[in-house]
Amino acid sequence: MLHDGAHRMHHDIERILFTESQIAQRVRELGQQISQDYEKLLGEKIFREPPIAVGLLRGAVIFLADLARAMPIPLELAFVAISSYGMSSSPGELRVVKDLEVPVAGRHILIVEDIVDTGQTLAHLQELLNARHPASVKICALLDKTPRRARAVKLDYVGFTLTEDAFVVGYGLDYAERYRNLPYIAALKQSAITT
Numbered sequence: 804m805l806h807d808g809a810h811r812m813h814h815d816i817e818r819i820l821f822t823e824s825q826i827a828q829r830v831r832e833l834g835q836q837i838s839q840d841y842e843k844l845l846g847e848k849i850f851r852e853p854p855i856a857v858g859l860l861r862g863a864v865i866f867l868a869d870l871a872r873a874m875p876i877p878l879e880l881a882f883v884a885i886s887s888y889g890m891s892s893s894p895g896e897l898r899v900v901k902d903l904e905v906p907v908a909g910r911h912i913l914i915v916e917d918i919v920d921t922g923q924t925l926a927h928l929q930e931l932l933n934a935r936h937p938a939s940v941k942i943c944a945l946l947d948k949t950p951r952r953a954r955a956v957k958l959d960y961v962g963f964t965l966t967e968d969a970f971v972v973g974y975g976l977d978y979a980e981r982y983r984n985l986p987y988i989a990a991l992k993q994s995a996i997t998t
């Protein structure tokens with residue numbers, strides 16, 4: 804069955820930027836490093852008040868699912884969803900469409916994001932969380948895509964850096980809600996964007 808959806812999906816790919824095994828390897832490394840850092844920072848307290856990994860819906864779901872399982876420490880999971888107003892409004896206008904369910908005052912937060920592009924989303928989330936007085940806020944981004952950065956954000960952990968302005972999909976990243984379930988990260992063909 805070659806002319807099914809899977810074949811079509813892979814056909815839209817220009818080239819693979821990070822393979823499934825490269826991602827798996829990097830996620831394992833990140834998980835180890837982040838865990839060690841929190842163990843050092845929190846000591847015994849890690850059992851009473853574990854860090855909270857906050858994933859941004861929807862793109863970060865797949866990365867967070869793998870990263871959390873690569874972290875051999877107590878960890879809580881939480882999710883937020885942040886969206887731009889409308890489709891074509893100015894990129895600075897963001898709103899929280901799903902807030903955290905848990906209070907974060909005094910807690911250690913690890914924001915987990917799939918990609919940082921302009922930086923607007925993370926800057927907005929950081930402001931929002933800092934206003935609630937957490938003990939610390941760190942950021943882990945799988946992809947640091949630098950060419951369109953408009954807001955400076957300090958990334959504590961980065962999976963891969965992307966210096967070209969390619970339209971990337973896969974491993975959580977979408978184009979028009981599709982391709983999130985590709986197991987690799989790839990640049991999308993121009994023809995797939997315009998048709």
Ligand code: PRP
Pocket residue numbers: 859860861862863885886887916917918919920921922923924925976977
């Ligand atoms: C994407 C991505 C980041 C954000 C990065 O989310 O998941 O959250 O854009 O862009 P920025 O640095 O320019 O703010 P999107 O709004 O596409 O939603 P999604 O997570 O549902 O894909």
